Amino acid sequence: MGDFFASLLFPIEWFVAWVMVTAHAGLTAIGFASDGGPAWTLSIIAVVLVVRTLLIPLFVRQIKASRAMQIIQPELKKIQDKYKGRSDQASREAMTKETMELYRSSKTNPFASCLPILVQLPIFFGLFRVLNRLRTGGEIGPFNDALIAEAQQARFFGAPLSDTMLTATSPWTYVVAPVLVVIMTVSQFYVQRMLMTKNMSPAAMDSPFFKQQKMLLYVLPLVFAVSGVGFAIGLVLYWCTTNIYSAVQQTIVIRSLPAPGSPAEKELEARRRRKAERKAARTGKSVEEILGLPEPVEDAEPAAPAKRVQPRKQPRSKRKPGAA
Structure with a gap:
């Protein structure tokens, strides 16, 4: 099993090693010390940038899948309410069938939002094995003996990049x-909390899918905190950079393309209205005209009721003869 896992990861290890060596060569060409910590630290950050650039199509797919999932939340809730309290096998199968049919008709995949992190895991393990080989002196990919010796001397604030708290x-x-x-x-x-608090509608927050994500919100960081003692400095640096990259990327996307009904969408509408109000003050146009919205129709004031004219009694002098 170990040999199979190693053979499966070998192309990824070679790719990670190639990116690091190529970035290191470029950095030394512009004046960085070949055996210095900055050159090798930036080489690991280069792996993040290359991987995340290659994952942009998957990230776009993740955003579309997340928006689609939130749009169909009311329909999902109807299906769940329909079979609520019915635990027999036939009801469970019928609910599953209707749910899958809704996913199919709306072209939505609930697991598409997990694709970027799942694809990054092999890269994570590949970098783990590369750093481990650099620590033990094992050759991999384009790393030769000279580069391995230089990488072993690289420090990040005094700590070797291949060191762990267990093998310091x-x-x-x-x-x-x-x-x-x-x-x-x-x-x-x-990163996870930002997605859940800013880019989800109330209907999405009331779904079982949200409850699962909320559980992962606390479980995943705990897993990383516990397992982090066995990670090399370079590996932890890689994941920190990935998280920072994700935070910036998600902030930009959430501000410009928020999910329907989410707090981020309300904030976007408020920003657009404030901008339209400033423009309206300069141009004299209405806010609705600038935003492309229909002008508000003012209710016409109701007409005042006609006053009844009371007949006045004529003076006795003007009455006709014989009138009472």
Whole structure:
């Protein structure tokens, strides 16, 4: 099983090693020290940038899937309410069939939102194995003996990039590694929480899917915090950079393309209205005209009721003869 896993990861390890060596060569060409920490640290960050650039199509698909899931939440809730309290096998199968039919008709995949992180996991393990081989001196991909020796000398704030808290060769590892693990855990929590609090409609928050995500919101950072003691400094640095990249990317997307009915959509509408009000003050146009909305129809004031004219009694002098 171990050999199969190793053979499966070998192309990914080679790709990660190639990106690191190529980035390192470019950095040394512009003046960075070949065996210095900055060159190798930036080489690991380059892996993040390359991977995340390649994952942009999957990220776009994730955003579309998330929006589609929120749009069909009312229909999903109707199906769930329809079979609520019915636990027999036939009811469960019927609910599953109707749910899958709704996914099919709306061209929605509930697992599409997980694709980017699932695709990144092999890269994560590939970098783990590369750093481990650099620590033990094992060759991989374009790394030759000279590059391996230089990478082993690379430091991040005094801690070797291939060090872990379990296999520390420098006292600085016990300082740098915990700080990076905390940054990794907090940033992972922030990225997930931002999606759940800003870019979900009330209907989506009332769904079982949201409850599962809420559980992962606390479980995943805890898993990373516990397992982080066995991660190399370079690996934790990679995941911290990935989380920061994700936070920036999601902030831009949530501000410009919020999910329907989410708090972010209300904030976007408020920003557009404020901008339209400023433009209306300069141009004299109405806010509705600038936003392309129909002009409000003012209710006409109701006509005042006609006053009844009371007949007046003529003076006795003007009455006709014989009139009472």
